Amino acid sequence: MSAQSEMSPEPLASKRPSAGRIAMVGAGVIFLAIGAYALLSQVALDTLPNMIVWLAGGLILHDVVIAAVVAAVGFVLGRWLPDGVRQIVAGGLIVAGIIALVALPVVIGGGRTPSNPTLLPLDYSRNLLIVVVIIGAITGCLVAIRLVRSRGVQQSGSPSTSGTD
Numbered sequence: 532m533s534a535q536s537e538m539s540p541e542p543l544a545s546k547r548p549s550a551g552r553i554a555m556v557g558a559g560v561i562f563l564a565i566g567a568y569a570l571l572s573q574v575a576l577d578t579l580p581n582m583i584v585w586l587a588g589g590l591i592l593h594d595v596v597i598a599a600v601v602a603a604v605g606f607v608l609g610r611w612l613p614d615g616v617r618q619i620v621a622g623g624l625i626v627a628g629i630i631a632l633v634a635l636p637v638v639i640g641g642g643r644t645p646s647n648p649t650l651l652p653l654d655y656s657r658n659l660l661i662v663v664v665i666i667g668a669i670t671g672c673l674v675a676i677r678l679v680r681s682r683g684v685q686q687s688g689s690p691s692t693s694g695t696d
Contacts, residue, residue, distance in 0.1 A: 615677050623670030627663050634659045 548556075574582065604624060608617050636642070637655040644650060 615681055616674050619670060619673045619677060623666055623673075627666045630662055630666070631659060634662075 570582075605621070608621055612620060634655060637651055638659055640651060642650060
């Protein structure tokens with residue numbers, strides 16, 4: 532290999548995609564086609580405009596709100612937390628966020644009707660708060676364990692200062 536060929540990388544256009552990537556794209560296209568067929572064959576056409584608005588709203592909510600919040604939290608975590616703790620806190624936030632998103636429909640009372648009070652009988656807001664507090668407590672315990680372990684490693688790895696040579 533010459534020094535010239537090492538310095539100039541191959542253009543990206545000349546690289547062929549791997550077989551795995553081609554298989555994944557093919558599977559994605561097949562599943563997309565199945566979903567489109569199911570959508571068009573099993574959903575009443577008069578509900579499609581509402582469904583498109585709902586899907587676009589979800590896309591906008593994700594890209595404008597959720598992605599911005601995640602980026603801001605990631606930026607703050609990256610600046611203020613040490614490396615070993617950052618991953619634990621991020622994991623706790625991810626778990627709490629996913630649980631909050633899954634619980635959101637029942638927290639806002641989606642599907643609750645006055646004619647059937649047993650449909651959503653619990654205080655889901657309180658229950659979500661309890662679960663998020665438990666996730667926070669577990670995350671805090673894991674952070675404490677990590678900090679104690681890292682301090683133990685730092686102390687045992689430092690040179691002895693007892694004065695005996």
